[in-house]
Amino acid sequence: MDIISNEWRKAxxxxxxxxxxxxQSLRRPLRRLLRRAAPGxxxxxxxxxxxxxxxxxxxxxxxxxxxxxxxxxxxxxTLKGAAA
Numbered sequence: 001m002d003i004i005s006n007e008w009r010k011a012x013x014x015x016x017x018x019x020x021x022x023x024q025s026l027r028r029p030l031r032r033l034l035r036r037a038a039p040g041x042x043x044x045x046x047x048x049x050x051x052x053x054x055x056x057x058x059x060x061x062x063x064x065x066x067x068x069x070x071x072x073x074x075x076x077x078t079l080k081g082a083a084a
Contacts, residue, residue, distance in 0.1 A: 003059045008038045019044050021055065 004020070011018035019042030022030055033041040050056065 003061050003065060004034070004038065007059050008041055012040075017042065018058075020061075021046060021049070024048075027076075 010016075020030060021036075021044055022031045024045040024047055027045045031069060033042060034043075
């Protein structure tokens with residue numbers, strides 16, 4: 001989840017829009033999960049993107065990234081400590 005946090009901070013510093021492009025089934029749960037931690041972040045499903053809209057991806061969040069963060073948290077290791 002560090003990827004999301006880092007990109008959100010960069011976008012806020014640059015006053016740039018940022019949205020997570022996700023599968024429809026994940027859009028609402030992710031929005032609920034992250035709305036307080038990343039206010040103003042958009043969440044859009046693949047099917048909601050108009051065909052003529054250009055998207056500039058800045059990061060890719062893989063399943064392994066999410067589960068690795070969960071495993072560190074469960075083991076008591078903090079994200080800050082994991083980065084060191």
